Amino acid sequence: MPKNIIFDKKNILVAGGAGFIGSHLCDELVKENKVICIDNFVSGEEQNIDHLLKNPNFVFIKHDMTEPINLDELPELEKFRVKFQGLQEIYDLACPTSPKFFENRVIETVLANSFGVKNALELAVKHKAKYMLFSSSVVYGPRRVDLKRIDEQYYGYVNPIAPRACYDEGKRFAETLVSTYKTAHNLDAKIVRIFRVYGSRMKFNQGHMIPDFVFNALENKDLIIYGDEDFTTSLCHVSDIISAVIKIMQTGEAGPFNVGSELENKLVDVANLIIKLTNSNSKITFQEPLLFMTPLGIPDISLVKEKIGWFPVIRLEDGLKEVIDFVKAHKSLLRPEMTIDPF
Numbered sequence: 001m002p003k004n005i006i007f008d009k010k011n012i013l014v015a016g017g018a019g020f021i022g023s024h025l026c027d028e029l030v031k032e033n034k035v036i037c038i039d040n041f042v043s044g045e046e047q048n049i050d051h052l053l054k055n056p057n058f059v060f061i062k063h064d065m066t067e068p069i070n071l072d073e074l075p076e077l078e079k080f081r082v083k084f085q086g087l088q089e090i091y092d093l094a095c096p097t098s099p100k101f102f103e104n105r106v107i108e109t110v111l112a113n114s115f116g117v118k119n120a121l122e123l124a125v126k127h128k129a130k131y132m133l134f135s136s137s138v139v140y141g142p143r144r145v146d147l148k149r150i151d152e153q154y155y156g157y158v159n160p161i162a163p164r165a166c167y168d169e170g171k172r173f174a175e176t177l178v179s180t181y182k183t184a185h186n187l188d189a190k191i192v193r194i195f196r197v198y199g200s201r202m203k204f205n206q207g208h209m210i211p212d213f214v215f216n217a218l219e220n221k222d223l224i225i226y227g228d229e230d231f232t233t234s235l236c237h238v239s240d241i242i243s244a245v246i247k248i249m250q251t252g253e254a255g256p257f258n259v260g261s262e263l264e265n266k267l268v269d270v271a272n273l274i275i276k277l278t279n280s281n282s283k284i285t286f287q288e289p290l291l292f293m294t295p296l297g298i299p300d301i302s303l304v305k306e307k308i309g310w311f312p313v314i315r316l317e318d319g320l321k322e323v324i325d326f327v328k329a330h331k332s333l334l335r336p337e338m339t340i341d342p343f
Contacts, residue, residue: 195260
């Protein structure tokens with residue numbers, strides 16, 4: 001078959017495009033491309049993409065990726081000439097993420113990591129599109145005390161029947177699907193393993209900690225750490241993540257690539273920095289760890305530095321200031337979500 005004709009701009013599909021990372025990705029891609037954003041709002045938010053809905057190069061489709069979809073039949077995509085041009089790239093981020101309410105979405109999670117990935121891969125096969133799976137650091141399993149940083153050669157240790165297995169083992173299975181389709185269909189398919197990310201548009205009252213730290217600091221309320229004083233993590237600003245994945249998509253490299261920050265931060269120090277930056281009177285308290293908020297490994301990003309020339313550039317203090325500005329701007333809108341438990 002001849003390659004699809006690109007009339008003026010590439011057609012790019014972002015599955016899970018109304019989520020935290022996905023919406024930032026749409027923001028960047030729509031500057032030079034036509035973007036088809038698919039989401040079912042299980043964990044994404046309409047407000048994350050509201051500002052894009054009037055952009056002629058952006059189309060939103062409400063759809064659950066665990067169900068097949070035929071883009072050729074959608075009238076709203078006629079202006080993108082999908083029947084003739086097809087798709088050039090697919091970014092697959094369609095998977096629920098909510099540390100606090102993780103147990104309420106286990107079925108949606110396991111289906112997203114299986115049927116959802118399979119349906120996105122089928123679109124890539126049909127349209128001969130580049131494909132990228134957003135996998136996760138959870139594929140490596142719990143942090144090991146004898147392993148300071150994790151590189152891509154480490155196969156990990158994950159319990160396939162643990163309470164978190166729908167996500168942790170689900171991401172491992174998703175990688176297997178991508179690898180299998182890549183071989184069977186000669187796909188240009190890539191895998192990125194995302195480590196902990198922060199930035200504006202993260203959901204509040206979901207256990208992500210950083211946005212909740214900021215909100216509570218502005219309210220002079222306690223900052224809750226789900227763990228003890230020794231809880232450490234790596235934190236990479238979302239803009240750095242977006243820069244990495246777009247660069248990787250434009251190369252012939254397949255990965256998998258670790259994408260995150262190599263710097264290890266104590267959450268107590270992060271919380272204290274937020275208190276300082278907000279001139280808050282808040283105190284730090286500790287609670288039992290959440291099932292989905294546990295210490296994970298710190299990435300070795302040597303491979304992505306060498307192959308792609310990428311490394312994070314946003315300083316933690318600057319990234320936190322961006323989150324603080326976002327929360328200040330949306331504080332009045334966010335208050336109901338913070339005080340009413342939707343579950």
